[in-house]
Amino acid sequence: MVVERQSAKKLTRRTSKGLITMAISLVILLAFSWALAPSSVSGGAVSGMLQFGAVLAIVGLGQMLVVQQGGVDLSIPGAVSLAIVIVSHEPDGDNNKLFAAVLLAFAYALGAGILNGLMVGRLGLNPIIATLGMNALLFGAVLGISGGTPRTTVDLLRGIGGGATFGLPNSLYFAIAALILVSLITKRTVAGRRFEVVGANSFAGKAMGLRVRTHQGLAYVWAQLLYCTAGITLAGITAQPTAYMGNAYLLPSVAVVVLGGTSLLGGRGFPVATVVAAIFLGQLDQFVLALGVPFAVRTLVQAAALAIGVAIYTVNWAKVRARFAARTDAASAAVQS
Amino acid sequence: MKIAKKSMMLAVAVAASALALTGCATTASTSTSTGAAVAGAPAWCGPNKVTVGLVDGYGGNSWRLVTTAAGADEVKKCANVTSYLYADGQGDTQKAISDINGMVAKGVNALIVFADAGKAILPALQSAHTAGVVTVPYRVNPGGTPGTDYDAFIGADFTTDGTNWANEIKAQFPDGGNILFLSGPAGNSQGNDEGTAMKKVLTDAKYNFIGEQPYEVTNWDPAKTQQVLTADIAKYPKIDVIVSDFGPSLVGALPEFTKAGRQIPSLVTSDGNVLGCFYKDNKAANPAMNLFTVATGNDNVRLAVQYAIAKASGGTIPTESIFKAPVFENSRTQQPNDVQCEKSLPGDIYLSAQMPAADQAALLKK
Numbered sequence: 001m002v003v004e005r006q007s008a009k010k011l012t013r014r015t016s017k018g019l020i021t022m023a024i025s026l027v028i029l030l031a032f033s034w035a036l037a038p039s040s041v042s043g044g045a046v047s048g049m050l051q052f053g054a055v056l057a058i059v060g061l062g063q064m065l066v067v068q069q070g071g072v073d074l075s076i077p078g079a080v081s082l083a084i085v086i087v088s089h090e091p092d093g094d095n096n097k098l099f100a101a102v103l104l105a106f107a108y109a110l111g112a113g114i115l116n117g118l119m120v121g122r123l124g125l126n127p128i129i130a131t132l133g134m135n136a137l138l139f140g141a142v143l144g145i146s147g148g149t150p151r152t153t154v155d156l157l158r159g160i161g162g163g164a165t166f167g168l169p170n171s172l173y174f175a176i177a178a179l180i181l182v183s184l185i186t187k188r189t190v191a192g193r194r195f196e197v198v199g200a201n202s203f204a205g206k207a208m209g210l211r212v213r214t215h216q217g218l219a220y221v222w223a224q225l226l227y228c229t230a231g232i233t234l235a236g237i238t239a240q241p242t243a244y245m246g247n248a249y250l251l252p253s254v255a256v257v258v259l260g261g262t263s264l265l266g267g268r269g270f271p272v273a274t275v276v277a278a279i280f281l282g283q284l285d286q287f288v289l290a291l292g293v294p295f296a297v298r299t300l301v302q303a304a305a306l307a308i309g310v311a312i313y314t315v316n317w318a319k320v321r322a323r324f325a326a327r328t329d330a331a332s333a334a335v336q337s
Numbered sequence: 338m339k340i341a342k343k344s345m346m347l348a349v350a351v352a353a354s355a356l357a358l359t360g361c362a363t364t365a366s367t368s369t370s371t372g373a374a375v376a377g378a379p380a381w382c383g384p385n386k387v388t389v390g391l392v393d394g395y396g397g398n399s400w401r402l403v404t405t406a407a408g409a410d411e412v413k414k415c416a417n418v419t420s421y422l423y424a425d426g427q428g429d430t431q432k433a434i435s436d437i438n439g440m441v442a443k444g445v446n447a448l449i450v451f452a453d454a455g456k457a458i459l460p461a462l463q464s465a466h467t468a469g470v471v472t473v474p475y476r477v478n479p480g481g482t483p484g485t486d487y488d489a490f491i492g493a494d495f496t497t498d499g500t501n502w503a504n505e506i507k508a509q510f511p512d513g514g515n516i517l518f519l520s521g522p523a524g525n526s527q528g529n530d531e532g533t534a535m536k537k538v539l540t541d542a543k544y545n546f547i548g549e550q551p552y553e554v555t556n557w558d559p560a561k562t563q564q565v566l567t568a569d570i571a572k573y574p575k576i577d578v579i580v581s582d583f584g585p586s587l588v589g590a591l592p593e594f595t596k597a598g599r600q601i602p603s604l605v606t607s608d609g610n611v612l613g614c615f616y617k618d619n620k621a622a623n624p625a626m627n628l629f630t631v632a633t634g635n636d637n638v639r640l641a642v643q644y645a646i647a648k649a650s651g652g653t654i655p656t657e658s659i660f661k662a663p664v665f666e667n668s669r670t671q672q673p674n675d676v677q678c679e680k681s682l683p684g685d686i687y688l689s690a691q692m693p694a695a696d697q698a699a700l701l702k703k
Binding site: 049092147242285290 | 399402523548549554558559560563564565567568570571572585586588589592593596597611683684685701
């Protein structure tokens with residue numbers, strides 16, 4: 001009995017509650033999709049969904065790192081848009097200039113991340129205020145570079161970002177690479193373990209002699225690099241991106257982090273669950289599209305799924321069950337007497 | 338910032354050239370008493386000197402860039418314009434309103450307004466009109482009554498687009514077919530007008546409109562278009578023709594057909610260089626694909642400029658007050674044009690516009 005419970009405990013420690021919940025939800029959603037809108041699980045639809053799901057996954061991983069430190073990053077729209085604008089404007093139709101443009105995009109991301117990190121980690125600014133300001137700054141850069149006008153991406157990027165290898169969209173490989181990188185660094189390296197400790201309890205971290213502010217600041221740098229990767233991929237996928245494409249990723253990025261089970265108060269991060277949550281949201285989109293319900297209903301279904309997802313973690317279900325049990329007990333007692 | 342500087346320089350250049358031209362005109366008229374200098378000017382350009390202002394609600398895409406330049410180009414044709422001013426509302430309604438008020442304060446005689454914010458800017462238009470400025474909103478209807486709230490509304494006739502598309506579909510598919518119609522945000526009046534016009538022509542039950550009705554919502558966003566199209570490709574095994582009121586946004590999404598192992602169907606839409614080139618690159622592999630486009634309507638602004646200047650300067654007011662976009666390309670009949678593609682120029686230019694392609698490309702350069 002004791003052994004059984006221990007092994008069960010071990011299992012849940014290895015696979016987080018978030019991952020189990022998201023995996024089960026995804027399976028249920030796929031079953032629903034298959035039964036109600038079979039076209040949404042056909043090959044083309046799934047690979048189309050994975051393309052965009054992968055971009056959301058990469059953005060979500062970045063947001064997760066920030067959330068792990070008890071922060072939140074509102075500069076995602078600007079960061080993603082800036083990466084898109086740089087890689088589509090700088091080469092201006094010339095494949096040979098793409099590499100330099102990608103480097104430039106990462107340089108900008110690094111700068112934005114360091115600035116965010118300094119503001120939040122060093123100066124102790126509220127992350128909401130700091131990153132909101134950074135977002136405005138990044139959009140300033142977007143307008144400065146592009147004047148708000150989009151440009152078609154070069155063929156090379158279109159092939160890399162929008163292409164497929166072994167039947168799977170390339171963007172998915174980028175997401176998997178980002179996932180492996182984030183998982184390995186946070187779970188298997190000393191620095192990564194310290195990063196999680198600082199996120200879970202910065203006071204304890206400080207008492208242990210860890211560089212708390214550096215860890216908190218660095219989260220924003222890693223996050224910016226991930227947003228930049230996502231932006232470049234998105235530019236390749238759409239081929240004809242607009243200058244404000246990042247706007248669509250702010251809310252979903254927080255959603256996938258929460259759905260994945262990472263606490264908004266900071267602490268442990270769940271990269272795999274975050275990626276599965278991104279795929280879940282992507283498939284949910286595809287499912288309601290394929291159902292053919294009106295646009296308004298589509299939005300409602302997505303909102304409901306989010307509300308349920310958040311409720312799973314935040315509502316104290318044991319208490320709810322206890323209250324219901326107490327009521328039914330009282331009711332049956334009343335009937336008996 | 339750069340754009341503002343550029344448009345400022347443009348405005349200065351236009352003003353300078355206008356001044357130079359008026360200078361020539363005065364010398365010419367003094368030498369020849371008949372006033373032959375204005376003989377070359379268009380009829381809408383009257384005898385009185387005027388200051389012209391153009392207010393854009395949102396100047397932030399290549400289409401607007403070309404449209405704004407087309408407006409400035411039209412102003413240039415009239416030597417009596419002493420000064421030309423431009424303001425970009427940057428998608429901010431309050432800024433658009435203060436831009437309009439600012440233009441009135443600067444003493445413009447004719448004011449052309451892209452009424453992006455719709456009814457929200459009607460009071461500003463009314464006060465400009467009351468102040469005696471010839472006020473001409475165009476493209477987006479600001480509500481109110483022409484003649485009392487402002488001088489005239491130079492709208493675009495999206496019904497004509499719908500009718501042109503429907504007639505082409507009828508000619509291409511006499512035996513009927515499945516039509517997928519994509520438009521912008523839910524409830525936008527442009528999509529509604531186009532859809533209604535198409536259904537008036539395609540009354541026969543053999544023409545089947547598939548997908549969400551009256552149109553699939555894409556927000557004119559390429560990523561959203563791609564997602565919607567992916568879902569529809571999976572859902573409908575037979576799509577004969579795709580209708581879209583923003584052709585260039587299809588380019589990223591159409592390869593989804595190839596990925597699904599299907600032919601790209603016939604396209605009935607609006608023009609854009611990137612779309613024309615896409616067609617040329619992919620026609621061989623997709624013989625079923627035809628391309629039919631109507632002009633994207635950059636020249637709508639020209640009609641508005643003509644109307645405003647004519648009324649303010651005492652010229653001949655154009656008889657038309659609605660811009661009807663002409664048919665531009667037809668790969669099937671090659672009438673009035675075969676599909677156009679300028680490979681060496683950026684994809685974001687509109688070959689249907691009056692402005693030469695190279696000039697548009699120069700605008701896009703930083």
